[in-house]
Amino acid sequence: MKVAVQDANILIDLELSGLLDLWFQLGIETHTTNLVCRELRKGSHIQALSYVKNGSILETIISFEDLLEVDRIHRSFEPKGAGVVDASVLFLAMQKGAMLLTGDKPLRHEAEVKYRIEVHGTIWILDQLVLKGVIQGVVAADKLEYLIGLTGEQKRRLPRKQSSEYIAKWRGI
Numbered sequence: 001m002k003v004a005v006q007d008a009n010i011l012i013d014l015e016l017s018g019l020l021d022l023w024f025q026l027g028i029e030t031h032t033t034n035l036v037c038r039e040l041r042k043g044s045h046i047q048a049l050s051y052v053k054n055g056s057i058l059e060t061i062i063s064f065e066d067l068l069e070v071d072r073i074h075r076s077f078e079p080k081g082a083g084v085v086d087a088s089v090l091f092l093a094m095q096k097g098a099m100l101l102t103g104d105k106p107l108r109h110e111a112e113v114k115y116r117i118e119v120h121g122t123i124w125i126l127d128q129l130v131l132k133g134v135i136q137g138v139v140a141a142d143k144l145e146y147l148i149g150l151t152g153e154q155k156r157r158l159p160r161k162q163s164s165e166y167i168a169k170w171r172g173i
Contacts, residue, residue, distance in 0.1 A: 005093040007102035011048040013122040017143040033088040081106035137170030
């Protein structure tokens with residue numbers, strides 16, 4: 001079974017787009033950290049937290065000893081810009097030998113370049129949902145357009161060029 005560690009921005013994207021339920025149909029064991037859960041609580045992301053509560057998303061409590069390592073990772077980030085919460089999901093992905101799901105550019109760079117961890121974002125998740133037949137391409141295109149602000153109030157930070165390419169692909173344009 002594939003294992004993934006999710007950052008807060010991925011969980012929020014999936015919740016906002018109404019795709020969090022469908023994520024679990026991909027059969028990927030899902031983990032996050034208690035630091036991410038704290039961010040979700042601050043933002044009142046009830047649906048994402050309900051999956052943590054029912055055990056669908058496995059929450060790892062970062063111990064004091066682990067926090068020292070998380071802090072070391074955080075201080076070593078190049079370029080700067082990622083936070084301690086970001087370092088916690090990178091630490092967990094390394095610990096689990098898991099892929100990291102995040103949209104945070106500095107975190108993606110650090111994970112891919114320095115630690116050689118497989119990293120994907122929201123667009124990859126949408127594409128997996130299409131490829132596995134969980135949703136149709138036009139639905140994925142609609143969801144992505146919503147997230148980037150073309151058809152609603154959301155303006156999530158997703159790569160515009162890649163978003164446009166996938167929207168066209170999924171719509172068969």
